[in-house]
Amino acid sequence: MSAGGGTKAIVAALLANLGIALTKFIAFVLSGSSSMLAESIHSVADSGNQMLLLLGGHRARRRATPQHPFGYGRERYIYAFIVSIVLFSVGGLFALYEAYHKWHEQREHPGGIEDWPWLPVAVLIIAVILESSSFRTAIKESNAIRGGASWKDFVRHAKAPELPVVLLEDLAALLGLIFALVGVSMTLVTDNGYWDAAGTAAIGLLLVTIAIILALETKSLLIGEAASPEDVRKIEQAVADGPEVERIIHMKTLHLGPEELLVAAKVAVRPYETAADLAEGINSVEARIRNAVPIARVIYLEPDIYRNAEQPADGVPQLKEA
Numbered sequence: 001m002s003a004g005g006g007t008k009a010i011v012a013a014l015l016a017n018l019g020i021a022l023t024k025f026i027a028f029v030l031s032g033s034s035s036m037l038a039e040s041i042h043s044v045a046d047s048g049n050q051m052l053l054l055l056g057g058h059r060a061r062r063r064a065t066p067q068h069p070f071g072y073g074r075e076r077y078i079y080a081f082i083v084s085i086v087l088f089s090v091g092g093l094f095a096l097y098e099a100y101h102k103w104h105e106q107r108e109h110p111g112g113i114e115d116w117p118w119l120p121v122a123v124l125i126i127a128v129i130l131e132s133s134s135f136r137t138a139i140k141e142s143n144a145i146r147g148g149a150s151w152k153d154f155v156r157h158a159k160a161p162e163l164p165v166v167l168l169e170d171l172a173a174l175l176g177l178i179f180a181l182v183g184v185s186m187t188l189v190t191d192n193g194y195w196d197a198a199g200t201a202a203i204g205l206l207l208v209t210i211a212i213i214l215a216l217e218t219k220s221l222l223i224g225e226a227a228s229p230e231d232v233r234k235i236e237q238a239v240a241d242g243p244e245v246e247r248i249i250h251m252k253t254l255h256l257g258p259e260e261l262l263v264a265a266k267v268a269v270r271p272y273e274t275a276a277d278l279a280e281g282i283n284s285v286e287a288r289i290r291n292a293v294p295i296a297r298v299i300y301l302e303p304d305i306y307r308n309a310e311q312p313a314d315g316v317p318q319l320k321e322a
Contacts, residue, residue, distance in 0.1 A: 007057065008174035009138040009166045016134040017043045017173075020127045022223060027123040033187075034102035035180040035199040036120050039127070042176055042207060044168050045091040049083040053162050056080065060257060070298065074258015075223065080161035081218040087212035095204030102197035110193065111195070118188065124181045131177060135170040137209035142167060157228065160258035161218055172210040176203045227253035227261055231293050235263060238292040244281035245269055246306055261296040268306030278303060 021043035028036035056079025064071040142163050146154040155164040183199015186192070227235070232253060239245050251265035267285070272278040286299045 007054070007162075009134075010050050010053050010138040010162055013134045013166050013170060014047055014054075016130045017047040017050065020130055021047060023123050024127065027120045029185055031120050032312055033120045033184055033196055034098050035183045035196050035203065036123070036205045037178060038098050039180050041094050041098075041125075042091045042173065042203065044171060045086055048090075049086055049165070049169060051293070052079045052083050052086070053165060056127045057162065070256045070262070071260065073255075073260045076216055076258060077221040081215065081222060082164050083165055083169075084211045084218060087161075087172075087207055087214065091206050092207035092211055095200055095207060097204075099197050099201035099204055102193065102200060106193045106197060107176045120184045121181065121188070124177055124184065128174065128177050131170060131173045135167075135174060138163065138170050155213075156217060159221070159225065159228075159255050160256035161221060164217065165214060168210050168214060172206055174214075175206055179203050179206065206269040220256070224254050227255070227263075227290070227293070231261070231296075234292040235296065238288040239265070239267065239285055241288060242281075242284060246283050249304060249306065256298065259295050260297050261293065261295045262300075264300045264302075265297050266302045266304050269303040271305075 008042060021040055024036055024040040024043055027033070028040055053076075056076045059079075060072050060075040062072045088242045142154060145160075145163070146158075149157070151167075155167065158164050179199045179202040181199075183196050183202070186195035186199075226232070232251075235251070235253070236248060239248055246268040249268055250268040251263070256262050269278065269281065272281065280299050282303060289296050289299055294307075
């Protein structure tokens, strides 16, 4: 996995979640808090998700085969999509079910947390500290590659899915801990278990929301996204910088993976005396494209002769090709 994949952030989140999951589960066993159980499952789900991201990055590095001639770069997108499903089902839906169960349990057996009452609070405060450290690592790794983009644009348009996934998971973890802390604290203060159930429900709704956002963004990557506008401009400039090509007739780009871009274009070339001269000119253009956008590893340029442009009724020029 490349540096852009955020391996450091993933490992930091994995180690934090494994430790947090264990302490939360112990606190649940001793106190019986439903918020602690929801948070325990949340941390277990997050740990599994980070393992999936690492596995996806490892499998994406496999060499291309005759059956998969463009390689396995998109496996990173597939595993990121699986993460959203795990977060939705294991994390979100379980928390909502536990909230429903706790709410109805309060009708029959009202009351707060009787055993080890302040242990969940202590565990949650420690978990906030650990999650904050993991979140800080993810922010630092993201800042190294997001440039001047806003956080919203970074999450929406990043081609490497791992860092946006870890960022959203860590954000959800911190907010979930706050919800759990409020629910548990209010339960202890009021001796009313409905607060614990409400905190659990808030955690569930939060995780479902984050999972849906992740699924929608990853779905776009799975379908296939074009190069960023900045990379498209660089490619167009690289084509125009030499005398070999008069203009681009049309061009399409597609991410085969986070660090692999396919470029296919029909270009209008000047007259060449021999096919060898034409091939040499096309090779020069391809070299400039790769120099301008190093991830443009698969390039197909189709030479053509530009005739003129007709102006149809809709006002959009239509190029005539030889």
